[in-house]
Amino acid sequence: MQLNTLSMVHEFLKQHVAPGAFCIDATAGKGRDTALLCRLAGENGRVLAFDIQPDAIAQTKALLSSECLTAEVILDSHAHMEQYAAPETVDCVVFNFGRLPGGDPAIFTRAETSVEAIGAGTRLLKPGGVMAIALYYGKENGYGERDAILAYLQTLDDRRFSVLRCDWANRRNDPPMPIFIWKER
Numbered sequence: 001m002q003l004n005t006l007s008m009v010h011e012f013l014k015q016h017v018a019p020g021a022f023c024i025d026a027t028a029g030k031g032r033d034t035a036l037l038c039r040l041a042g043e044n045g046r047v048l049a050f051d052i053q054p055d056a057i058a059q060t061k062a063l064l065s066s067e068c069l070t071a072e073v074i075l076d077s078h079a080h081m082e083q084y085a086a087p088e089t090v091d092c093v094v095f096n097f098g099r100l101p102g103g104d105p106a107i108f109t110r111a112e113t114s115v116e117a118i119g120a121g122t123r124l125l126k127p128g129g130v131m132a133i134a135l136y137y138g139k140e141n142g143y144g145e146r147d148a149i150l151a152y153l154q155t156l157d158d159r160r161f162s163v164l165r166c167d168w169a170n171r172r173n174d175p176p177m178p179i180f181i182w183k184e185r
Contacts (some may be wrong), residue, residue, distance in 0.1 A: 005176040008166070009132045010036060012180055013092065017041060018162045021091040024124070025049040025071075026078035026117055027109065030101065031060030033094045038069040047071035048085065050078045053107060078117035082124060091129050093121035097145060098136025098176070108141040113149035118152060122161065122183065131181035138174030148179070153179065160184050 013033075017023060017040035023035040028049035037047045049071050051057055057075050066070055074084065078095070095117070099108035121131055137146035153163050162182045170177040 001033075005134045005178045008014065008178045009094070009134050011032075012132050012178075013037065013040060013094065019094050020044040020084070021077060022046045023092040023094070024081055024085065024091060024121070025089055025107075026081060026096050026121065027051060027094075027096045028058050028060040028073060029096055031056075031063035031073075032061050033096065034071050034073070035063055035067055035069055037076070038064065038071050038091065040068075040123070048081070049073045049113075050076055050081060052077050053101060053103060077095070077113055079113040079120065081117065082120045085124050088125050088126045090121075090126060091125040093125060093129075093131045094134065095132070096134045097149065098134075105140045109145060111145040114145055115148050115152045118149065122156065127183055127185045129183045131183075133179040133181070135177040135179060136174075137176070138150040149179075153181075156181075 014038060019042040021041040023037040023041055025037055028034050028051040034047060034049040041047055049060055054075060057073055060073050097109045097114055099105060135146055135149060137143055156163055164180045166178045
């Protein structure tokens with residue numbers, strides 16, 4: 001296994017998502033996280049996937065179809081996920097902040113909606129639920145979103161949430177950061 005942000009996030013998900021889980025992929029992109037969540041949650045689980053780009057929705061649906069997997073794929077902002085799930089009912093929320101690989105470089109996640117979406121995710125998580133974030137930054141989308149997300153995470157009540165932020169000390173340029181959140185039981 002190559003050690004990188006994506007592999008760390010996927011290993012985290014494999015350790016924490018059980019059959020029957022209710023999961024949200026807040027940034028569907030190409031659908032890889034959605035497909036993994038579907039496989040982990042199994043036939044009795046439920047997966048919602050959000051994206052604001054019709055191309056991402058189409059790619060996610062195509063991947064799920066090719067693997068005979070089922071999820072509710074929704075063309076909407078991750079900031080609106082509370083309209084689709086009740087508080088404290090979700091086992092896992094996953095984010096990949098940045099832009100769609102191979103997509104329009106002018107379209108990427110933004111601090112305002114990303115911080116709002118993380119807040120929504122924390123309210124949707126049931127006690128014992130988890131959140132995994134792959135935080136891509138630099139290039140077209142700069143550092144504002146990264147800085148806003150990291151600042152927001154520091155405000156989460158440490159009696160209710162544990163937040164682990166990982167930095168790559170010896171990787172060049174702007175390596176994505178894996179971030180893991182546990183909601184206390």
